Amino acid sequence: MNLAVIGLVLAAALLHASWNALLKSSADRLASLSLMTIGAGVAAIPLIVWRPLPDPASWFCIFLSGVLHTGYNLFLIRAYKIGDFGQSYPIARGSSPLLVALGAALFAGEQLGIYTVIGIALVSAGIVSLANLRQLDRRENLAGPAAAFTTGAFIAAYTVTDGIGARLAGDSISYSGWLFVLDSIPLALIYWRRHGRIPVALNERETWIGLAGGVMSLLAYAIVIWAVTLAPMGMVSALRETSVLFALMIGWLFLGEKLTPRRVLSCLVIAAGAVVLGMRH
Numbered sequence: 001m002n003l004a005v006i007g008l009v010l011a012a013a014l015l016h017a018s019w020n021a022l023l024k025s026s027a028d029r030l031a032s033l034s035l036m037t038i039g040a041g042v043a044a045i046p047l048i049v050w051r052p053l054p055d056p057a058s059w060f061c062i063f064l065s066g067v068l069h070t071g072y073n074l075f076l077i078r079a080y081k082i083g084d085f086g087q088s089y090p091i092a093r094g095s096s097p098l099l100v101a102l103g104a105a106l107f108a109g110e111q112l113g114i115y116t117v118i119g120i121a122l123v124s125a126g127i128v129s130l131a132n133l134r135q136l137d138r139r140e141n142l143a144g145p146a147a148a149f150t151t152g153a154f155i156a157a158y159t160v161t162d163g164i165g166a167r168l169a170g171d172s173i174s175y176s177g178w179l180f181v182l183d184s185i186p187l188a189l190i191y192w193r194r195h196g197r198i199p200v201a202l203n204e205r206e207t208w209i210g211l212a213g214g215v216m217s218l219l220a221y222a223i224v225i226w227a228v229t230l231a232p233m234g235m236v237s238a239l240r241e242t243s244v245l246f247a248l249m250i251g252w253l254f255l256g257e258k259l260t261p262r263r264v265l266s267c268l269v270i271a272a273g274a275v276v277l278g279m280r281h
Contacts, residue, residue, distance in 0.1 A: 005230055008223050009239045009273075015220035017246035020089065021254070029077045031199040032210050033188040037073070038200065040076025041184025046221075047177025054169035054178060056077040061165025062179050065158045069179075072154035072184040079147040080098045081211065091148035094127030101196030108164055110232050115276055122273025123238040128264045131243060158236055163228035172229050176222040191220020235277050240275050 019036065054062065079088040097120045104110040112120075162179070169175035191199050201207050227236045245267055251257035 005227055006239060006277075009227050009236060010106035010242060012035040012066060012223040012227075013243035013244045016240065016243040017250055019216040019220070020243070020247060021250045022056040025192065029080055030187070030191055030194075032054040032206070032213070033073050033077065034121055034199045034248050035207060035210025036214035037180075037184045037187050037215055038198075039211030040180045041182075041214070041217040042211075043215045043218050043266055044180035047173055048181060051177060052080075053169055054165075054171060054175045054262040058169035058175060059163045062175065062182065065161045065165060065179055066182045066186070068098040068154055068158035068161060069183045072151060072158060073187055075147055075154055079151050082144045086146055088148040088151075090127050090130035091145055093244055094124050094130075095152030096155040096159065097234055097238040097241055098124050099153060100159045100237040101232075103156055103160035103196065104163065107160055108233065110234070112232060112234060118243045118276035119232050119273045119275075122276060123270050124273075126269030126271075126273060127241055127244050129269065130248075130263060133267050135187040154165060156237075158235060159224070159228070161224050163233040163236075166229050172226040173222065176218075176225045179225075180218050180222075182184060196258065207227045211280075225275060231273045238277060239274060242270055245270055247261045 076092070101110075101112055101117070101120050105112065118148075164177075166172040166175045188198055201208070216251060224236060224240050248259065248263060248267060250256075252259050
């Protein structure tokens with residue numbers, strides 16, 4: 001992976017942290033995520049109009065990924081509802097790179113070098129160490145982390161699916177466009193079924209914030225889909241999850257959250273993992 005690709009994946013990580021910060025501040029996360037998927041779907045329409053159709057071999061992956069993304073969104077809402085954000089986000093994001101590397105080895109035949117494994121392990125360990133694991137001493141406190149880990153499993157599943165699908169598609173941009181257009185439908189239908197309307201109200205500020213978050217998520221994940229056609233999926237996933245670093249900085253600078261010594265140490269471990277990944281590729 002060259003420096004330009006690494007830089008773009010890190011930019012995707014920043015975008016990812018930004019739209020998650022928008023989601024964190026929302027009172028109705030189902031409405032916010034529905035708006036984000038709608039915004040991403042609308043923004044993706046030019047990609048399907050101006051690019052050729054993906055190769056037929058990739059369409060199964062597009063539909064499967066759409067299902068997995070919906071599962072991810074629903075479990076993300078559950079994890080944030082029953083668990084602390086500061087615990088759920090690191091567990092979900094930190095567990096996925098190792099699962100992606102394993103899934104890519106099993107289903108895509110990727111071979112990982114020792115330095116790549118070390119880099120992925122450092123990033124994952126650093127991210128998970130940000131979670132408040134001391135709350136797990138009682139059984140009733142396991143529901144939130146379990147939902148967060150399940151969210152991480154969904155992240156890994158759709159990342160591997162999209163890595164395979166984008167390579168089969170012949171055009172990662174077209175693949176991304178169709179994925180986001182189709183992914184914009186399920187959450188909107190779920191919201192409509194629960195509330196009898198879609199969450200779009202163009203005269204409300206929250207609507208425009210949610211739609212803007214959707215455009216961020218489209219750009220962030222389209223970069224990741226493009227990157228996995230050029231580099232091992234586990235490596236791209238680990239670099240992407242450095243979004244936790246950006247989330248910490250956003251929380252410190254804009255949300256009044258504290259940077260404790262443990263968080264700083266965790267950040268250093270994550271940064272070390274990213275450096276190892278970048279230096280070896």
